[in-house]
C-alpha cells in the first residue's frame with residue numbers, strides 16, 4: 107500500500123480520469139496522486155477548469171436545445187386531449 | 202414490447218458497487234465533488250393515489266409540471282418538434298395506463314422519463330434520419346478525451362506538448378455567448394445516443410447519477426464512461442470557440 111500511495115500519474119492519464127475524479131469514483135490513493143500532480147502541473151489544473159466550464163456551459167443550453175424559445179405552456183388542445191384520454195381510461199368499464 | 206418499465210430498479214441497491222473500492226471518508230475528499238447516490242424518492246404517495254383514482258386536476262398538474270423537460274428531452278433525439286410532441290403524447294398515454302404498476306421505488310419524474318426514453322428510442326429507430334457521425338464524435342472504445350498528438354512521451358502516458366488554453370481568464374460574456382451556446386447545442390445533438398441521454402440528464406437537466414442510471418437502465422460504471430466521452434467531446438469542440446492551445 108505504501109508503494110501505491112506514491113503512485114504517480116501523468117497529464118494524458120489525467121484527461122481520462124477526470125470524470126471519475128469529479129464523480130468521486132476513484133480510490134483514495136489515486137485521488138492523492140492526482141491532487142499531487144495538479145499541485146505541480148498548471149496545464150492539468152487548467153484542464154480541470156476547462157472541464158468545469160464545459161459542464162457549466164452545457165447547463166445553460168436548458169430550454170434552448172433546438173435554438174428556439176423555451177417551450178410554451180402545454181397547448182390547451184393537447185391538454186384537453188390528454189385529459190380526455192385520462193378520463194376515458196378511468197371511466198371505462200374495464201378500468 | 203412493453204414500454205412501461207416494470208419492475209423498477211430498486212434505488213436503494215445501486216448496481217456496480219462491488220468492483221469499486223470503498224469510498225474514502227468525507228475528509229479525504231480534497232478536490233473532487235462527492236456526489237450523493239440515488240435521490241431517495243420523495244413522498245408522492247398522495248399524488249400517485251390521486252392519479253390512480255382518476256383525479257383530473259392531479260393529472261393536469263403533473264402534465265403541466267413535466268411537459269417542458271419532456272419536450273426538451275424528446276426534441277434532442279427525434280428529427281422534428283412534431284415527432285417530439287408525439288413522443289411526449291405517447292408517454293402520457295403510457296403513464297395513464299401504467300400508473301397502477303408504478304411501485305414508487307423511484308420518483309414519479311424518473312419513472313415518467315424512463316417511459317419517454319423507451320418511446321423515443323423506439324421512434325428513433327423507426328424514423329432514423331442520416332446523422333452525420335463524424336469520427337470525432339464516434340462511439341469507438343479507442344476514442345481519446347484529448348488527441349494523442351497533443352502530448353509528448355510514451356503512448357497513453359504523455360505530458361502536454363500543446364497544453365490547454367487559459368479559458369479561466371475569459372470573461373463570462375465570451376464564455377456564455379450565443380455562439381458558444383449554439384456550438385454546445387450542435388455538439389450535443391451529434392453525440393452518440395447513449396452519451397446524449399446521459400449528458401442531457403446529468404448536465405442539462407441536473408439529475409443525480411443514481412436517477413440517470415435508474416431512468417436509462419445503466420450501471421454506475423457505464424454511466425460514468427458515457428458521461429466522460431460526452432463531456433470530453435464537448436470540451437474538445439469548445440476549444441474551437443474559446444481557444445485551443447495556450
Ligand SMILES: [Zn+2]
Nearest residue numbers: 116117147150
Ligand atoms: Zn499534467
